[in-house]
Amino acid sequence: MDPALRRRLEGRLGDRMTGPVRQRHDETEIRIGPADVPEVLRALYDEPDLRFRYLADLAGVDTGTAMQVVYHLWSDTTPDWLRVIADGLDRDAPRVPSITFLWKGAEWMEREAFDMFGIVFEGNRDLRRIYMPPDYRSFPLRKDFFLPDDAARSPGAGIRQMERSHSPRDATSTTLVRRSKAG
Amino acid sequence: MTAMTRAWSRVSIVGKAILIGVPALIVVSIAAVVGLVILGPAALDFLAANLPLVRFVVAVTAILLMTVPSAFLIIYMEMKVIALMNLRIGPDRVGPYGSLLSVIHGLKVLMKEDFTPTGADPIVFTWAPVVVYMAAVFSLLVIPFAPGLFGQDLNVGLLYFFAMGGLTVVGLLMGGWSSFNKYSLLGGLRSAAQVVSYEIPLTLSVVGVILLAGTMSVNGIVLAQSGSVLDWFIFKQPLAALIFFIAATAEANRTPFDLTEADSEIVAGFATEYSGMRFGFFFFAEYVNVFIVSAIFVSLFFGGWTSPFDWPFPVALALDPGSLGIGLLLLLAVVPVVGTLVLGAPFWLARPDRPTWEALVLGFIAFNLVAVAVILGWAFISFDWAIGLAWFMLKTYLFVFTFVWMRGTLPRVRIDQLMGFAWKWLLPAALLNLFVTAAAIVVVAR
Amino acid sequence: MTTRPEAPLPFDIPAHPSNDDPRVTLEEQLGVWEAVPPFPPQTEREAEFYTLRDGEMLINIGPHHPSTHGVLRVVMKINGEQVVDLDPVLGYLHRGVEKIAENADYHQTISHLDPLEYVASLFCEWPAVIAYEKLLDCTVPRRAEYIRVLSGELLRISSHALALGFHALDLGGLTPILYSFIERDEIVEMLAALTGQRMLFNYFRIGGVNGDLNHEFMSRLGDWMSRAVGQVEANMTLLNENEIFVRRNRGLGTMDRETALRMCWSGPNLRATGVPFDLRRAHPYSVYPELDFDIPTREEGDALARFLLRIDEVKQSLRIIDQCLHQMPDGPVMAKLPRLLRPRPGRAFAAIESPRGEYGVYAISDGTDQPFRFRIHDPSFLHLQAFNLLMPGNLIADWMALNASLDPIMGGVDK
Numbered sequence A: 001m002d003p004a005l006r007r008r009l010e011g012r013l014g015d016r017m018t019g020p021v022r023q024r025h026d027e028t029e030i031r032i033g034p035a036d037v038p039e040v041l042r043a044l045y046d047e048p049d050l051r052f053r054y055l056a057d058l059a060g061v062d063t064g065t066a067m068q069v070v071y072h073l074w075s076d077t078t079p080d081w082l083r084v085i086a087d088g089l090d091r092d093a094p095r096v097p098s099i100t101f102l103w104k105g106a107e108w109m110e111r112e113a114f115d116m117f118g119i120v121f122e123g124n125r126d127l128r129r130i131y132m133p134p135d136y137r138s139f140p141l142r143k144d145f146f147l148p149d150d151a152a153r154s155p156g157a158g159i160r161q162m163e164r165s166h167s168p169r170d171a172t173s174t175t176l177v178r179r180s181k182a183g
Numbered sequence B: 001m002t003a004m005t006r007a008w009s010r011v012s013i014v015g016k017a018i019l020i021g022v023p024a025l026i027v028v029s030i031a032a033v034v035g036l037v038i039l040g041p042a043a044l045d046f047l048a049a050n051l052p053l054v055r056f057v058v059a060v061t062a063i064l065l066m067t068v069p070s071a072f073l074i075i076y077m078e079m080k081v082i083a084l085m086n087l088r089i090g091p092d093r094v095g096p097y098g099s100l101l102s103v104i105h106g107l108k109v110l111m112k113e114d115f116t117p118t119g120a121d122p123i124v125f126t127w128a129p130v131v132v133y134m135a136a137v138f139s140l141l142v143i144p145f146a147p148g149l150f151g152q153d154l155n156v157g158l159l160y161f162f163a164m165g166g167l168t169v170v171g172l173l174m175g176g177w178s179s180f181n182k183y184s185l186l187g188g189l190r191s192a193a194q195v196v197s198y199e200i201p202l203t204l205s206v207v208g209v210i211l212l213a214g215t216m217s218v219n220g221i222v223l224a225q226s227g228s229v230l231d232w233f234i235f236k237q238p239l240a241a242l243i244f245f246i247a248a249t250a251e252a253n254r255t256p257f258d259l260t261e262a263d264s265e266i267v268a269g270f271a272t273e274y275s276g277m278r279f280g281f282f283f284f285a286e287y288v289n290v291f292i293v294s295a296i297f298v299s300l301f302f303g304g305w306t307s308p309f310d311w312p313f314p315v316a317l318a319l320d321p322g323s324l325g326i327g328l329l330l331l332l333a334v335v336p337v338v339g340t341l342v343l344g345a346p347f348w349l350a351r352p353d354r355p356t357w358e359a360l361v362l363g364f365i366a367f368n369l370v371a372v373a374v375i376l377g378w379a380f381i382s383f384d385w386a387i388g389l390a391w392f393m394l395k396t397y398l399f400v401f402t403f404v405w406m407r408g409t410l411p412r413v414r415i416d417q418l419m420g421f422a423w424k425w426l427l428p429a430a431l432l433n434l435f436v437t438a439a440a441i442v443v444v445a446r
Numbered sequence C: 001m002t003t004r005p006e007a008p009l010p011f012d013i014p015a016h017p018s019n020d021d022p023r024v025t026l027e028e029q030l031g032v033w034e035a036v037p038p039f040p041p042q043t044e045r046e047a048e049f050y051t052l053r054d055g056e057m058l059i060n061i062g063p064h065h066p067s068t069h070g071v072l073r074v075v076m077k078i079n080g081e082q083v084v085d086l087d088p089v090l091g092y093l094h095r096g097v098e099k100i101a102e103n104a105d106y107h108q109t110i111s112h113l114d115p116l117e118y119v120a121s122l123f124c125e126w127p128a129v130i131a132y133e134k135l136l137d138c139t140v141p142r143r144a145e146y147i148r149v150l151s152g153e154l155l156r157i158s159s160h161a162l163a164l165g166f167h168a169l170d171l172g173g174l175t176p177i178l179y180s181f182i183e184r185d186e187i188v189e190m191l192a193a194l195t196g197q198r199m200l201f202n203y204f205r206i207g208g209v210n211g212d213l214n215h216e217f218m219s220r221l222g223d224w225m226s227r228a229v230g231q232v233e234a235n236m237t238l239l240n241e242n243e244i245f246v247r248r249n250r251g252l253g254t255m256d257r258e259t260a261l262r263m264c265w266s267g268p269n270l271r272a273t274g275v276p277f278d279l280r281r282a283h284p285y286s287v288y289p290e291l292d293f294d295i296p297t298r299e300e301g302d303a304l305a306r307f308l309l310r311i312d313e314v315k316q317s318l319r320i321i322d323q324c325l326h327q328m329p330d331g332p333v334m335a336k337l338p339r340l341l342r343p344r345p346g347r348a349f350a351a352i353e354s355p356r357g358e359y360g361v362y363a364i365s366d367g368t369d370q371p372f373r374f375r376i377h378d379p380s381f382l383h384l385q386a387f388n389l390l391m392p393g394n395l396i397a398d399w400m401a402l403n404a405s406l407d408p409i410m411g412g413v414d415k
Helices: A003-013 A033-047 A106-117 A147-155 B002-010 B015-049 B049-087 B101-111 B122-142 B157-178 B182-213 B219-226 B239-249 B275-300 B326-350 B356-382 B384-409 B414-445 C044-049 C097-101 C106-113 C124-134 C142-170 C175-196 C215-236 C245-249 C257-262 C267-272 C303-327 C377-385 C398-404 C411-412
Strands: A022-024 A027-032 A054-062 A067-074 A081-089 A095-097 A120-122 C057-061 C073-079 C082-087 C348-353 C358-363 C370-375
Touching: A003 A027, A003 A033, A027 A033, A027 B239, A033 A067, A033 A095, A033 B015, A054 A106, A054 C358, A054 C370, A067 C358, A081 A095, A081 A147, A081 B015, A081 B049, A081 C348, A106 A120, A120 B015, A120 C398, B015 B049, B049 B101, B049 B122, B049 B275, B049 B384, B101 B275, B122 B157, B122 B275, B122 C073, B157 B182, B157 B219, B182 B219, B182 B239, B182 B275, B182 B384, B182 B414, B182 C057, B219 B275, B239 B275, B239 B414, B275 B384, B326 B356, B326 C175, B356 C215, C044 C175, C073 C411, C097 C106, C097 C370, C106 C124, C106 C370, C124 C348, C124 C358, C142 C215, C142 C303, C142 C398, C215 C245, C245 C303, C245 C398, C257 C267, C267 C358, C267 C370, C303 C398, C358 C377, C377 C398, C377 C411
Parallel strands: A027 A081, A095 A120
Antiparallel strands: A022 A027, A054 A067, A067 A081, C057 C073, C073 C082, C348 C358, C358 C370
């Protein structure tokens, strides 16, 4: 709980924040819109009295109504963690600018958020799936994701062998043996 | 027929063995006697006329038969010694202290599935282990185990030895290439580069020894060291010995130069796709290589079969068993029985609940051990080749132990460090040694 | 879980056409597969990586490999023996822990976290319990905090011993790992006496720890401490000055401070580059403010520095354990909390210093008895990212050494 930090943040970023600065225990939280992410984080990085140089975590969150990207930062100017929530991403087409220009290490964390939620980070050179196979079609951590037991009815249906329905009346000609080009 | 089948199935295993074995034994004995009677004299004349050929065949057979047990012994030694260095126990279930482990491993590789991976060239794939194994075995031809106990005394023996060492490269490359596997390819290429690089310091370092001994025959080199301990070439060529040892470690693909089979890097290198007896061949070949390399090191620098000190007591004990005549037969008939009874008595008396037949079996085993010890002791003091062989084996296994010790202790070098070491350090050192030796010989001769 | 069978695809990512693309030919005659490059490549980086120039080839290291510290697949582009580029492929051990945690009670999530960094599992439970305690606004008794620190530091020593042993093993030395495992075995037996488990401890609870110190633990700990200081070092420094080992590791994977911070590195890997960032001092948690210990750093930033730094950290951990034993207060080991936990709706983040780096948990609670979102931040994930920077120009054998010196645990990387 660092009131000095709160004042500095409000002074520097007041016009970007979409809500009040919240502080609880040893965490300070600010909310911004997704388009402001690069400037806000660059300001937090560069300002000499803020100096949030260490990115502790980059997480995606699906709140059911919107998507969020949550950044946790550490600075040697304050004993608090700073949580920056980029709120209000559209659940159907979430897009947010990438921060790989500041921290190269965010590349894989953004890949993970993309893999789990479908959040597209614009500017990430390598935005592909990291945990799931590259041809997987759904996003596991979304709130409307189905477990593979019901996967035949889920958006990821049809690709994996296990996710296909195996009853005889669902057999089609493509479930037969695949021929090679030679034969 | 069904009555016979049923009767057969009711016979126990032992019964089946007896029912098959005894008639087979009788037939074979009759055939052998008949063969000897008819062909005997002619065969003996032929053999007597071609004694060197006979000697060669016997030597080669003995050597071939010797490779597998020595490989077994070295495998067991490696596992046990490295385990003890690692503060663990190692094999200790199969046989006393795990000594039958190698036998079980041998049986295991024989029983595995024999396959060729898809895409592999079947002929090359099959012949690669054979080439590697045979290269190892061929080298044993020129090693003198004892005075008079060598395969063939080639007067270019050492050159032949190094040629056979180079033959292993062919086998490794064949294995690596034909496996249709990138890991194997890498392993094969690494090994080719390694062996070829280390051949040169290896051969250059022994040229000094050749100059000193005046001959390339390994037997000749050993004979040149047979004066006293100080005649051993280790004292006259210490640098060469060091270079040879290091280069030989690389030739034998042993740690720290075991990148070809670095099992934490490229799984098993060139041998990744091999299983069963094919892998067994590679495996045995490596250990036979260790033995060979130690044997040559001992022959070249440590006097081979010469002993470092003289026996303090008179050696020859003229005991000619044939002079006993009929008494020999009596001895052979009576001594085993008496020995079994005498040696079984303590077992029988010590534990009253032990069945008598068990005590007799233990006595028989004890008698066999005593008899073997006595015969070996008599051979040791009567035949000079026995002493020589014992010394040779002792020294060789000392260096085998050193190889095993290095494996348990040292990490691996990288391929570029390895090649750099060979070309930048060992080769100049070997050349330096050669020049100094040649100069010294010229100076001393003058 | 809602089920909407007719939900349209929210987002049409074209399926990877490896199975269906007619341009990809299966070599039926041979029946063998290449490390299939995605075709067409989906990102810039893939296109750059999977374009092979003259003399380059793709080789798979893993996922089934003796020295990948778990199931990690690395597609390497090599030119002979030299590595030109690397593409780590993760996900072979992905268990969906974050999703499972959304369906589990708060107490149950603790035991789901153990298998993440299975070598040092108490450090996986710790940030979660801290985060939950923040959400519940409960204080942990001091004795419980001291026990947490004590068991954590013991586990840190054990984990570093394991890391050093595997480093040596990957380089070909067969012996140091067994010496390290002597230490690890003793510590693990101690912790088994304390927690009941040798490996996945499930010991920390929300509000404290599961059980108090017992006689067997204290006697084992006393025995070990009486001979620990010299022996631990001796067991882990078998290879310190071995010429071969030093030449393999010196100058390998040298990371400078700035790049390490940009890659979000933490833990011993970061401290080996010279940045004295340790969460126990940078953002103190538990009772670390009361304990006296140093933060060892090294300047070189190569694999040898990381190796030696882990040994230094073990010495510091021994100091901490000593102080814990002397300063251990009396009291309860568990705070009074209701059985069914319903924290206030809110968000909490906690991060601790695990033997690998910063281990973080971000928990969102919506007032029910199951977490709404449970995010785990693993340090090894980010260390692996640096392969692309550190490897090119080195040889394949160097990858094993580098991987071992970075000490990733794939359970945490893949979650």
